Amino acid sequence: MEFIAKNTDILKLKTQCAVVFALNNKLLTSAEKIDKTHHGVLSKALKSKDLGESLGKSLWISVPQTSKEQPYERLLLVQLGKPAKAKTTDIKCESWRKALVAINAAINTTQAKDAAVYVDDVNIHESTESTLALATDLALSAEKSQYRYDTTKNEVKLPVLKKMTLVTSDMSAAKRGLTKGKSLGCGINTTRELGNLPGNICTPQYLADQAKSLASQHPKLSVKLLGEKQMEKLGMGSFLSVAKGSDEEGKLIIMEYKNAKNATAPHVLVGKGITFDTGGISLKPGAAMDEMKFDMCGAASVFGAMHALVEMNAPVHVVGIVAAAENMPSGRASKPGDVVTSMSGQTIEILNTDAEGRLVLCDALTYAERFKPKSVVDIATLTGACVIALGSHATGLYSNDDKLAENLLAAGEKTADRAWRMPLWDAYQKQLDSNFADMANIGGREAGSVTAACFLARFTKKYKWAHLDIAGTAWQSGAKKAASGRPVALLVEYLLNN
Structure with missing residues (x-):
């Protein structure tokens, strides 16, 4: 599986699946941009409690095709639960890992071959190198989710996801983390x-x-x-x-x-x-x-x-x-x-x-x-x-x-x-x-x-x-x-x- 780090805008990066987050029942930056573009469709999902408030809950959002240039084909909204510290975007490492399991489980039910995850200003509370930790766990979780035992079985449905992009401004740490996470996933x-x-x-x-x-x-x-x-x-x-x-x-x-x-x-x-x-x-x-x-x-x-x-x-x-x-x-x-x-x-x-x-x-x-x-x-x-x-x-x-x-x-x-x-x-x-x-x-x-x-x-x-x-x-x-x-x-x- 290929992992890429990019610093870009959610309204510009072409992907088959865009993943955005809610924290403490509030939309994070990239999710807010989508929300404004599509007349509050994500806000309504939060208000109606379609997403739910539990950590790791995910919801596929149906967004109308506003133009031929719309970069995302699918949109997945994921709940990060409560912050580790009040009035911050800090989350526990355990919360991030649980969210990643939910993300990969949801994407692997689709035919999406690539996905982009917008971490915005999320920070790992326990880490001094937050982006490194975010990226490592993202690649590790995705790589592990791809494994299926098929050596002695005739018919096994394998995930089709081939590429995942982590969108962040901290490119150096992200690249190091993605390399570490992918390598560790391969070893596991x-x-x-x-x-x-x-x-x-x-x-x-x-x-x-x-x-x-x-x-x-x-x-x-x-x-x-x-x-x-x-x-x-x-x-x-x-x-x-x-x-x-x-x-x-x-x-x-x-x-x-x-x-x-x-x-x-x-x-x-x-x-x-x-x-x-x-x-x-x-x-x-x-x-x-x-x-x-x-x-x-x-x-x-x-x-x-x-x-x-x-x-x-x-x-x-x-x-x-x-x-x-x-x-x-x-x-x-x-x-x-x-x-x-x-x-x-x-x-x-x-x-x-x-x-x-x-x-x-x-x-x-x-x-x-x-x-x-x-x-x-x-x-x-x-x-x-x-x-x-x-x-x-x-x-x-x-x-x-x-x-x-x-x-x-x-x-x-x-x-x-x-x-x-x-x-x-x-x-x-x-x-x-x-x-x-x-x-x-x-x-x-x-x-x-x-x-x-x-x-x-x-x-x-x-x-x-x-x-x-x-x-x-x-x-x-x-x-x-x-x-x-x-x-x-x-x-x-x-x-x-x-």
Whole structure:
């Protein structure tokens, strides 16, 4: 989708759909101009309460064709609700985002191929760079609204909107915001698509091919792939204990994007990429097992973040590591009670083969040491316990560094991709004690998400590290079952700020 910033008048810019606003039940500047041109048609809609006063309400306005030169074919009036501060045109960021959802939903029901949005003197109350925030969210929302899963479906009605123009006087900030928002939207849609693909298509090899494809389009991105023989030489016995149960070969995928102005140590993202999780020998119940194709959403979020960064040509140095494998119950699969040796040299007693994510992640986290990273953030659909603790609203955040945790939390708040910090106390570590190895891979029923994080913490002592448990936020179930694209926005914001 194409995004353009222009400084022009609503009575001059030719568009198939013009979008104007009411705030606190009063028309903003561009809406007032239309109102005067068409003898009060918008004022009447407000007075009659056809639009309504609730935030995000929209109304198609029928305007008579006054001349052949009339630039707009359709007119959409959108309610911004109450201002964030009395007697101002300041609105909350959340209000703007809700309005954008309504705008895109309305436009996507039409055959309009282009639209122009007139923000006039609207300001984002919480932002020091209001136009940048307006533009970023506009492009992000529009790009996300274009996504439809159609890879394995024959008939899917796709939106026809191809171009959106933001009309504003602050051109420089608008252009930067539109680039950022579009890039972020592309990254989020990449994550959604990978998550939504079925496990028979999105295999470890498929993810490896996607990494190579992305690198072929972006010269500053390089890719390295490790197969099972190479991982065996590195001593990744924990990772291989999961991969060996499947006919699909496990892959460690390393993507490096090097675009920082100065030679700097990278930030590293590590994604759990279990492309399908049966539970292994500790077989899962059959109900909703199809949703275990989403068990690679941590890996998908790494792909999405890398895609967004290269699209916006971000001045950062980032390494993305994806630990990709299937967890299957074959004759070669690990058994409860097996003991394996991780790349770090620590031994692990596998008490439950359905706690496989931490087994592939621990070796990937040890591999990350070679980059001497500024920070490492792993992202994983790790535990059902995190869903019980936080539901689907917040991602669980664990960290061995307070500043890193604060930066991630702040990025989540800014992008409405929120996380909540959970404890990582030594008192929980004793639950991982084993009679036959250095540790067990599960810590019992209590505090399951915490003990999973405590397990990973044993492999991250050489750098600043955070763990994001996205089991509750990576996808939604039910009639609207689909990957969410989280936490790409949080990750990209963190990387851009640090």
